[in-house]
Amino acid sequence: MSPPFLNQYIRTVWQPRRGLAIAEACVIGLVAAFSAVCLKFGSGWLGTWRVHGSHVLPAWLFLPAVGLGFGFLAGLLVERFAPEASGSGIPHVKASLANVPVKLSWRVALVKLLSSTLTLGSGITLGRQGPTVQVGAALAAGMSRWVPTSPDHRRQMIAAGAGAGLAAAFNAPIAGVLFVIEELLQDLSGLTLGTAIIASFIGGVVSRLLGGRSLLLNLELTRSSSSFSIVEIPFYLILGILAGLLAALFNRGLIKSIQIYRSFHISLPLRIALAGFISGTVIAILPESFRDNTGLREFVLAGEANAPVAAIAFFAQFILTLLAFGSGAPGGLFAPSLILGSCLGYLIGVFEFHLFGLGSPTTYALAGMGAFFSAVSKVPMTAIVIVFEMTTDFNLVLPLMVGSVTSYLVADKLIPGSLYTKLLELSGICIENPPPIEDTLSNLTAKDVMQRRVETLDAQISVEEAVQAFSRSHHRGFPVVEESKLVGIVTQTDLLKIRDRNLAKDTPLREIMTPQPVTVTPIHSLGNVLYLLDRHQISRLPVVEGRRIIGIITRADIIRAEADSLNCKTREHGPQPEPSYVVYQTRSPSIGRGRLLVPVANPETAATLLRMAAAIARDRHYEIECLQVIIVSRQSSPAETPVRTTKSRRLLRDAEALGKKWKIPVHTQIRVTHDIAHAILETIKERHIDLILMGWKGNTSTPGRIFGDVVDTVIRQASCEIVLVKLGKSPQSRIQSPEFRLLPIASIPPLSLSPHLPISSSPLRPPQFNRWLIPMAGGPNARAAIKLLPALVTLGNDPKIRLTRVFQPSESEPDMRILEEAIRILIRRRKLSSTVVAAPVKADSVTEGIINLVKTENYDVVVLGASREGLLQQAMKGNIPEAIASGVDSTVILVRGAINT
Template sequence: MLLSFALNAFRQLLKPKRLAILEAVLIGLVAAAAAVLLKQGVYWLGSWRVKESLLLPAWVLLPTVGLVGGMLAGLLIERFAPEAAGSGVPQVKAALAYVPITLNWRVAIVKLLSTTLTLSSGVVLGRQGPTVHIGAALAAQLSRWVPSSPDHQRQLIAAGAAAGLAAGFDAPIAGVLFVIEELLHDVSSLTLGTAILASFTGGVVSRVVAGPNLNLGSPGTLNQSSFSPQDIPFLLLLGLLTGLFAAAFNHSIVASLKFNRRHLKLGLPQKIGLAGLISGGTIALLPPVFRDTTTLQGFLTKGTADWRITAGAFVVQFVLSIVACSAQAPGGLFIPSLVLGAALGQLVGLVAAYLMGGEPIVYALTGMGAFFGAVAKVPITAIVIVFEITLNYGLILPLMISAVTAYLIAERLAPGSLYTRLLELKGIHLEPDAINDGLWTKLTAAEVMQTHVETLDSRMTIDEAVAAFSQSHHRGFPVVDDGKLVGIVTQTDLDKLTQRQLPGTALLREIMTPQPLTVGPGDTLSRVLYLLSHYKLSRLPVVERRKLIGIITRSDILRVESDKLQGGSERLGPQPEPSYVVYQTRSPATGQGRLLLPLSNPQTADGLLKLALAIARDHHYELECLQIIPVPRHNSPAETPVNTTASRRLLKRAVQQGKDWQVPVHTQIRATHNIAEAILETVRERHIDLLLMGWKGSTSTPGRIFGDTVDTAIRQANCDVMLVKPGENLLHGYREVQGKSQPAVQALLQLTQLERWLVPIGGGPNAHYAMKLLPGLVSLSRKPVIRLCHVYHPKDTNYRPDLLEQEAEFLRQQDHHKAEVMVLSVCANSVVDAVVDMAQKDQCDVIVLGASREGLLQQAIQGNIPEAIARNCDCTVILVRHAE
């Protein structure tokens, strides 16, 4: 009886809404514990640093502690969790937009330890951004332990972020508002309820266990501060100044990160250590009040600070915060924003008090909310944070006046979220509606399911079922009688045959699972994923009135998620059909091989065609020009009408140029669901030897190196591949020739000749293949100058300079254009930095990347080397991959 009662109670507890409440409370408790640990760790180590700086020479101790603490934090991040660098709020925002960013207990622990080290060593950042990251990471880990749908996992991550902010500021309402206003943009009942409960739990527990998180002067002073109508002009002035400086702050952070990445060639430990050294050295020269951010914050909000100290605090906090951010030190911008706002508000308050009396503390507290709201673009959250901290209703109107004014000014001068811009620097571009996309609640089973389903009959024998499994790659089959679903049989059921000792002549109905779990065509993917995870299934039949109409597998879900990350909603749905040739021309097949050139962008078509013709002529290849027309997934490529006028015009131009170069040119136009698959189909059908593709030099798709289409082709094409990113000089030339006469075209193209070639090599098949292509490529030059270089690491003991000379000699023998060939060995820690420096110094027109001895192409796909080179160079970049 007692056991039955306990089981029923446990089942009731595990119902979705009750489970969500339990999860929210648990997330709040864990986030509060992490916030308390972070606060106490920073307080203990920071107090020791400040105390020792009063006993020992501060100009020695503070820079040393900053350097050591920063380097230790950097080593911790670099070795165990690179995702823990920086504020952490951008990472959470990306994760909530379904970008695959790691959030787990390892990231949380590393973030906690590294932030404790950096903040206690004097780096001018705050704890609250990391607590958001830690709370979200712990919530993400919990969501993996308790199977749930991606939509529910997203809600738990948002609840963890809210709890983290609430625990860091003692502001539960602000935690929820920050999630809604900046991170999630979602106010559905479950999301809001989960976030509220987690935020309340985190804020209350943190306050009870560790006391107030912010030092803002005496409670009596905060509660007695008042507002009068004559303050409005000064509050508007404060909003104006705050908006201007907040925009400058945001621009400075982005600019410093770009400068640091391009010019400061150091590892993360060295960068954070240098930021700690600069911070410690600067603070050592200032009064003791500057040695602890919490003390400085309380000093500025007491209303007694001298204007010199206040102005100095503003300048020092502004500069040192940017220094810390540029190094990607673990720490948040919330506290620096509050301190900067308090200093700016104190200065305006002193002016107002001098002219008409009043209390500067009102302006200091108002400035805190205004600056924070303008930097993070969360004015409502900023107003509520200051109100929750001070519990002073008299500050609401001043906060609204200044915060809204500051937000409008900052949005005008520095539009968009700072966190979104920080993500863009990492190559993650969020679509405007990416955060509130609701992918898993918008898509239904009918839109994702496979409609062509292999089924079995319950009256067939077990031997016949085993034969069906052996002839198929499926691990499970629905069992259907007269069109009705009666069961399902899996590989696991067959594995149990020996235990049941059934003969092969037994019927399938004896081993199948009757009345299997199913979904309807209108069920959302969120429910489908929940059922798959909760019941540990790999497939779910889709039925309508017991009639089987489709099936959904885990692979289908992964494909949908991949398609969403790669190209948007138009790619979601059933698998694409093969492409369909709607137009083609053939030339005499007189070549010794074939080169495929897909043409898409008219601005780059002439340049790519020029390179393709040069290679085809030198290698006696035929040229296959391909135009691809995408069609919607719900339409068949073979049955969809397409307009080929523009495509045929472009292909006819290619045929004419082929005649001028005496190269056979074949053309075709394909209609397809998937551009990459159409290219691969052409490679197989036309027996292509070399695939030449244009490449824009960067990609906005997370998880991709060169882009969706190019990544697929370079990995799967069973032929040689050459990627070309046209440089600015070529693009400018091709834009200029549009609409001009033939003599004018020739004159303009003479100005964009490819004369200076840089070829980093290091042995291997790709490097040698690049050498084989070079003679044809340099035929485009009048006086080609080729610089062969080998970049090797200082610790590389196997470096062989003779490889470089061998390639140079091979090129001199093969080249019939008398190009000037030079060789250069470069010792450097980074291939990218060395190549970019050489290209800029020599003003190269083209960089040809083969493969180093360590496999440059493999490094490219794993480490994004070509994108880094292309992004930092304006010249043409060519990447070569030889077929295995």
């Protein structure tokens, strides 16, 4: 079976049906359980080695060294390979389930697994349950990418993976389901509940079978020691109140700890290494029972600890957890919460036993675990069920309910809302009561989704010219304007009036247009737009302010906005990137008529791009703005993150030197940002850029993108003129074809050449710029591309230009008017000193015709006019620019004219 048919078969079979969801949930449960067991045994083995080493070597030296080394390695893994794996991981899962575009993938799962193993093995006082939740969710997310399902189905699978991870960590399947319902997804639909139950059950059972118990409790001891009587209710209420108060203090401390660490301006590996070093030092001072968190927990629950030891354990665990969690170390809060609760409950139990001789400290310790966990995570039902499932002791149910509910009410009164939501808000992500997709779309307006660039026709043109405009464009209708004011609209249906009325070809367009068209204003909601489209059975609506047309909105634009909302691509759903931060800049005299922006990153191509920028700048008397962008993790603020700028400054200094040589003002700056496109757009706005020249690799692997995330965003949002350049491969020897064998329409005689810019001194051989091919397809950007030619051809020694137009074999005679108009524009540009010929080429497709022509005639450069019209619109169907760029070794330049806003 061939790959295309195999892919189609998989897509047909793996559809989002209930049977598929159940099967996928089973697989997710197995994988999550296996990862949880790996984390338990891996961290347990490292922990055993660490404890054993502390008895062989001096503990005051060995424990801090292990904490420092393992902490640094864990931070390095996270920072280099998956910044999303820092911290607990549960906030990331919650954000993903709330339609925030947070990355969850197999790589995140693997990095989380390895880094958490190192963190827990280093002795840092965090737990493994939070990481298993993120690992399970990330594995489910990675698996769901194999199956072409809906966003809702993917969210259900991620929730099932999170529940399976928690169930496997605690050996508590019911708790896994409740945690998904109570904290993460808050969805009780049948499919969601069913998949969560299946995945959690399989995760818990497989984890237990593989020996992945989280608490090795002596169940006989807890059953015989646990007791409860009515007179103890006040003490459990006191336990709940104290747990709520201390948990609220604990949550505030966690947030403050994160803020303090961020104020230090040090990298993640150093932060975790510092936390590991301090934890190791403190644990080395404490009794030996404190060196193993699991052992300490069993020590308290078994009733072997006395009140002073329990108090020291509570205080030390409280402080060390704040210290560790604030550093961003990959580890969770479940285990520390249970240890703190057990110590607090044990102290209350000892007090009550000495005062009245009632109760059991072990029972209070177990009730305290649920109470403190409930108050920290704000999940009382999950807290009760976790402790019950771990002990299977029915005598604990009432104490757990009293303590957990009381602590939850107290903590929520002091600090309302979920801790995980507040942790997300620290990173700029707000998911509190996210609006449903329908509400989001109803809040969008015509201004948010309209196309700002509008092709219009003048009311005075003839119907013949209108027919030609339709034949050159993909549009099925055009607004008709007169003196820049909207007076009507003409569609393909209106063209039938020409035949029905036997109108002459020179009849003015106003005779067949539809006058007084239905319009909307920029503030109309999409609901109103959809109503008007359906009410009048039309496919497009002009957007007007007064009578001036400022945009147009089509059914396709609304579908695209809905798809973006479903796929979490709208700005309303995602974390807003912080403004970029300028860490370095130089300024030259502002003597130019405009500014040209050149983002530089690759030293191998920067020199050639700067040559092209200089050619344009000299022709238009522009200044050059060179921009270097440094990316930092979204976990860090651009204004607060230390970066190294040595290499970037070296490249910018080279640009300044070239500017002095060419006598062109060159400004430079380095920006630190979360998003490259965002930094470029900020620079365009702040520096009043007139033209941006960017390098382009010639293809993109991002689904749904034309040129790639950065370039697509810049093309869509930047109002200035845009030039994209894919530099061609430099041939060692190029076979020069004979002179053009085509009769030129016009030949521009050589004039005085502008001085050629110096060839780069780069060790790589620069591309050639002598033989130029310019396909013409009409549209507003063909003119912009032609206007750039006089400047760009100065890059060559003996430039020759061919204008061409691809026409279908079915056409008897090609339309040469576009080429003739381009020749006239070039003739008016008296600076041009090149031989120009114009000749069409016959081919079945634009891509095939251009690629064959380039390979046959050995052209050095292909210049395309690219925008939402013309070739770019065809690119959305077949991606013509990418096909041409990847199909030829020559340099490809794409031009999009400025947008009038």
